[in-house]
Amino acid sequence: MTQLSAAQTPQRTPADGSRALYGGKINRRITVRDITAAKERGEKWPMLTAYDAMTASVFDESGIPVMLVGDSAGNCHLGYETTVPVTLDEMTMLSAAVVRGTSRALIVGDLPFGSYQEGPVQALRSATRLIKEAGVGAVKLEGGERSHEQIRLLVESGIPVMAHIGLTPQSVNSMGYRVQGRGEEAAQQLLRDAKAVQDAGAFAVVLELVPAELAAEVTRTLHIPTVGIGAGPDTDAQVLVWTDMLGLTGGRVPKFVKQYADLRKVMGDAAKAYAEDVVGGTFPQDEHSVH
């Protein structure tokens, strides 16, 4: 029987998961091609938002493979009520900071409300700013069938696009923050939206606030990865807003959030300890002084 020499042995995915997006050995900037390969291996991956260089560097060092500079910066970083007022200038500045703070994560820049709704040419002009001025590796925009022409032109122009369907917060003034895809008709619309963004060339799609069973069906149907937020456990990836999951967001957070830390308490307690030291005269001490 003929033995295959090493040179003839077909290349396979290493069984040790060395190419894994999380916990693997990718020592360079992750690309959309790495994301595509992860779905072929059936690998799940985590995504977090980031809005500044320092926070992004912490997540980068923790191995988070994909970061979204979300327009949730509107309410989580810039003090607006919603994502609606966020401008492309603001997203460009925040995205550039996140790119500067990271060396490994794929950075996805969210196109804000008003920067792509006019049509494909406006979308291309806006996405080009995030690519050239901020250095993001991909952009995200909201809408399924209604955004397929925008997605197609960006992809044809060489810009990887992450789509976003289900609850699309930029449409809060018309749809509110309600669960999407409940009932047979709405479920069929969500499936049409998912197929439309895949056909237009999106490399991944966010499913926000849709029933878990429907998100699982979309995930089985599509060949591109699904990224769930409030979409149950059976999507290919998950995303959370970083201030929600670390307990920094003031006020109410959506029910789908799991809180992994209480940064609001940590930071508040530290600020109070500092204030008491200053008022009581116990800071600074000699070790904090120059002579």
Ligand SMILES: Nc1nc(=O)c2c([nH]1)NC[C@@H]1CN(c3ccc(C(=O)N[C@@H](CCC(=O)O)C(=O)O)cc3)CN21
């Ligand atoms: N801090 C924060 N976290 C987010 O996840 C987030 C933002 N901001 N801003 C942009 C969008 C808006 N998102 C939202 C906003 C509200 C709900 C919400 O109120 N959901 C209700 C369920 C509503 C229903 O049952 O129909 C909830 O109680 O979670 C969900 C997602 C998700 N995104």
Ligand SMILES: CC(C)C(=O)C(=O)O
């Ligand atoms: C919640 C995610 C998907 C988002 O679009 C954002 O943070 O802006």
Ligand SMILES: [Mg+2]
């Ligand atoms: Mg967003």
